[in-house]
C-alpha cells in the first residue's frame with residue numbers, strides 16, 4: 001500500500017501512469033485446447049464463462065461513464081474517460097474472439113453471456129445514471145482486484161496455455177491502469193458515499209454468483225460435474241485459503257473506507273513490467289507513451305499527481 005500521508009490531492013495517479021489504448025493481436029486465434037488451463041475442466045470453463053461477461057459488462061461500464069461525462073470539466077479526467085472507453089471496447093472485441101473459439105468447440109458461451117446480460121439489463125432498468133456509475137465503480141474495483149491477484153500470484157495462471165493467458169494478463173494490466181477512472185468520475189459528480197459503499201456487496205455477490213452458476217452449467221454440459229477432484233480443486237482455486245476470489249477480501253474491505261482511493265494500491269511497476277514482457281502482442285507500441293514507474297513492485301508508493 002502506498003503512503004496516503006504523501007497524497008494531497010483527492011484525485012491522483014502515480015507518476016508515469018496514463019490510461020492508453022493498445023491495439024492487440026494475440027496468438028490464441030491459432031487454436032487452443034478445450035481445457036487449456038492445465039487440463040482442468042473447472043478452471044478452463046470458469047475462464048471461458050467469465051470472458052462472456054465482458055460484452056454486456058463493459059457496455060454497461062462505458063454507458064455509465066459517458067452518462068455523467070457532462071458533469072466533468074477537468075480535461076485530464078475527460079481524456080481518461082475517452083481512453084477508458086477505448087480500452088473497454090477493445091477488451092470486448094478480443095474477448096468475443098476468445099468466446100467464438102470456445103463456442104466453436106461446443107462450449108455454450110451464448111447461454112453464459114445471456115445470464116450476465118439479463119442481470120445487467122435488470123440493473124439498468126431499476127437504477128438512475130448515478131447509481132449505475134456506483135455499480136460500475138464497484139465492479140471496476142472487482143476487476144482491479146482480479147488484476148492485483150494476477151500480478152501478485154502468478155500461480156493463478158500456472159499450467160495455462162500462455163497464448164490464452166496473454167489475453168488475460170493484458171486485460172488485467174489495463175484494468176489496473178484505468179481502475180480509478182469511474183471512481184473519480186463518481187466522486188467528481190458528487191455521487192453519494194452511502195450508495196458507493198452500499199452497492200459493493202450486491203454487485204460483487206451477483207457477479208460471483210453468476211460466474212459460479214455458469215461454471216457449473218458448463219461442467220454439467222461437458223459431463224465433468226462428477227469429476228469431484230477437479231471440481232474440488234477448482235473451488236479451492238477460487239475460494240480456498242488466499243484463493244483467486246477469496247484473496248480479494250482485503251480489497252473488498254478497503255473499499256468501505258470513506259478515504260479509499262484505487263491508487264492507494266500502486267500497481268504501476270507491475271503494469272510497466274507486463275508491457276515490457278508483452279510488447280510482441282501490441283500493434284501500436286510505437287505510439288504509446290513510456291510507463292515510468294517510480295518504484296519497484298516490492299516497495300510501491302504513491303505520489304501526488306495533478307488534481308483532476
Ligand SMILES: [Fe+2]
Pocket residue numbers: 058087088091171175
Ligand atoms: Fe475491461
Ligand SMILES: [Fe+2]
Pocket residue numbers: 061088140143175178
Ligand atoms: Fe475496466
